[in-house]
Structures are given as structure tokens and as C-alpha cells.
Amino acid sequence: MNLETPWKSISASQEDVYTFLSDLNNLEKLMPEQVINWKSSQDDCSFTIKGMADMTLSIVEKTPSSIVKMGSSSAKPFPFSLTAQIESENDTSKVRLVFDGKVNAFMSMMIEKPLGNFFNMLLSGLEKQYNN
Secondary structure, rough: OOOOOOEEEOOOOHHHHHHHHHOOHHHHHHHHOOOEEEEEEEEEEEEOOOEEEEEEEEEEEEEEOOEEEEEEOOOOOEEEEEEEEEEEEOOOOEEEEEEEEEOOHHHHHHHHHHHHHHHHHHHHHHHHHHHO
């Protein structure tokens, strides 16, 4: 299952956005209120999405200023990766999230919309972080 959010313009430099997203402690600032039980370090985080699942993420790859790739630290609820792609856009940047999960077709139909909404909320949180 693959999901891509639309690109979101962020009023910060590409480097600033990359630095922010490279520290998973910062992701808590982007989480919607449905997220509880947050724990994090610079390279790992875990949390619960109410009514959905427990999630664990670890940074698995970084490409300076352009890519922060996170992967699930456990097979529960399913193995996945979430990649933040960051591009420069004049004096600002644009970001999108790309999700790749190993789920069956039935589960894919059930989670596609909630996951898409969740990822869009994360990008809206990032936008608010810098666009005030």
C-alpha cells in the first residue's frame, strides 16, 4: 500500500525543516490530539493513535536537507516506512510524506483514509510550526 500526501509549502528553509524532522522528539509537536502515550528520543519514537494502533518509528535513512526516512520498529500493526521529502522553493520549502506499508488488500481499504488524514494532520502541524 502506497500513500503520498500533496506537497505542503512551509515558511522555513529546506535545511531548517530537515533539521526539525531529523529529530523525532520534534514530531510530538505535530501530532493531533488522538495521539497518546508519546515516548521519543532523537532517532526513535512510539505512540498510540486512539482507536487505531500502537506505532513505533525509527530513523532508517537521512539524505542531508532532502529526505528523512522512518521505518516501523516492529511488525505490529504491520511493517511500513514513512518518508518525508523536502524540497527548496524560493526562500521557503515544500514537504510531502510518502507511506509504504506491507498490508493486505482488505486492511488497505480500511486504513487508507484514516492514515491519509493522519499524515495530512502531521503536515498541517508542520505548517503551523513555521507559518505563524
